[in-house]
Amino acid sequence: MRTEPINRISEKGLRVWRIYGVFQTLIALLVGVGAGVINYFTGDFFWLYIVISLVVLLIAYLLIYLFPKVRWIRWRYEVREQEIELQHGLFVVKRTLVPMVRVQHVDTEQGPILRKYDLASITISTAATNHTIPALITAEADELRERISVLARVAEDDV
């Protein structure tokens, strides 16, 4: 059995995902309200209001509570001397191995919400693929970027 990668992403990342969840739920809520209004003018079935509100509540529960939590628990990464290993996924767990020799460049990125929480995402690019670690403390992300770029330069082909 291969051991799991050791590092987790920042706990604040969980909070950011919850905020994203709130936004997505708001959209669902808007759709729900729209459906409710249509119902009001056409049939005005009482049970339909209940169904709509239940669906919106379910979406809120999933997007704000459950999914971010599961995703956060799953997300693990490890940067070793010779390779980077990532593990993530909600329903489908993916474990990706990127050898250092294949790394072409590393980027860090920070959107407005991430910046507010002093977080950044880091993207590792090979010649053909991109891999993103979503939410790390900015200082940590910067340090990791430096480290990967140094390791990538030193790494040698073992072929």
Place this chain on the structure above:
Amino acid sequence: MSNERYKLHPISAVIHFVKVLKEMILPLIVVVVVNGFGGSADSGGWSSYITYGIYGVVLVFLLVSGIIKWKRFSYWFEEEELRIEYGLFVKKKRYIPFERIQSLNYTEGIFHRPFGLVKVKVETAGGGPTKEAEAELTAITKEAADQIKKEMIRAKNKQPVEMDNEVEVQEVVKEQKRPVFKMSMKDLFVLASTSGGVGVFFSGLAVFASQFSNVIPYDIIYDEIVVFIRFGALIVALAIFLVLLVAWIVSVVITLINYYDFTIRVEDNEIIITRGLLEKKKITLPLSRIQGVRVVENPLRQLTGYATVIVDSAGGSLAEKDEKIRILPLVKKSKINPVLEQIFMDLHLEPSFTKVPKRSRKFFYRLDFLWIIPIAAAVIYFFYPYGLLSLLLFPLSFLFGIWQHRTAAYAVEGQQLVMRYRIFSKVTVWMEKRRIQSMTERATYFQKKKNVSTIITTIKSGVGGAITTVPHLDKADAEKILNWYEPMKPTKMQIEKEQPLN
């Protein structure tokens, strides 16, 4: 070094002209047709002459610009660079260092052949989506093309920067001019008559139709179709069949012309593919750029023992859209290995495959049932008696799943990973460890419970990546592949070696 400047052959002015004309021809026809139909009704007066006048001016302008382009274009060799100066209004210069040139590709069009000319396309490494630093010499003599090649080889040999280069240079000594593979006429016919060119033709037809869509009087056609249908279904069926037949014949002819005299040679660590009847195409493919080899057997061809061999190559724009180059468009399966052996000397062509475990069989069809159930239910509900036929989808997808299950396998041979899977066609992919950009192991909740997982590898192909997936492997096997892929921990020796570098 001589700084003599070379010009293209004057015929390139004509080629430029024809090329632009070809791009404009469709809209031009549409405009002319619209004018002919709509314009004649109201006047036929002087206004229509103006439009024709405009075309005349445009044509003259194109011709003149073609000539100016040719006049302005020149290339020369300086400081180990291929330097090009060109530009219609703005003079542009492009310097391409010879050592960065990956390959030179030659094409002979119908305009080139009578004069013994070739079109040379210069391919550089990287290139990327911007396609910077690539050049095209529209028409030069074959001697001039050889000269460029000589200059390039001279420049490259002057400074063998990397270790690998030296090895390559030594290998160059045993040149091999004899063709490794030549497609027989019989195979060519089989290829032409079974290729999927029909679809291409139809999409072409659709494009063509869409160009005319505002000209075609749909309501009139609609009325006619109603009348037409009254003639009976037989005629309709016949018409459809005829259209299909014509489309098929056209696609056969196109394939025959494109793949006529398909030959592969290996020279100087390059694969050279030549093909074509009217337009002779020559594609040069450095072996060092090849990322993976895949053998594709579609079910129909598999029955007759035929297969296609495709290679993935990195960078550049050889095949324009993607870099999957068919090095053996169609070949008897028994003949594949002898050919590949000559091209890729260190390929393990007969690896011992490990199949996916028996317990993973249900994963191959269970998911399909999920989407079949609602579809079948809906079809049965709406088209009651005949809709029941949709139930056949279940045994079909079940059998297909079993087929896919039997195909899926992998093999690890030294530095090579061989993956075999089937979606519709059976695909076997050979990859070297150092060509694999990343590897992912993927497991759903159900897969995890059954202790199986899917392996996904990505190699570079063109400017993007090509993904290969073998689904539902035994977890132990999947981890074996991951461990194989994982770079080895540096031993003490290596660490010491690295020290002076830092």
